[in-house]
Amino acid sequence: MTTLEESIYQEITKKLKDAPKNILERVLGYIDGISEIKNADQLNKLKIQVNEDYADYKSGKTKLFTIEEAENNVENSISENEN
Known part of the structure; x- marks a missing residue:
């Protein structure tokens, strides 16, 4: 693991560290989505998902980190994947 990877980790x-299971599952889903991105269209779909999740957060339906x-x-x- 590089220094940058270690820092990110x-x-x-x-x-x-104290996040509930549903948050951890959602973050894992984002990470999986990022690792599968092959083009701008896939990136835009992931951003839409993140925006929808943020809307749920703002409405009080769920607690997430900021958009x-x-x-x-x-x-x-x-x-990092492009380099």
């Missing part, structure tokens, strides 16, 4: 672990955090994680992972 530690940050994710720190942020999610900015999710989008940054998606963008960072894609950038």
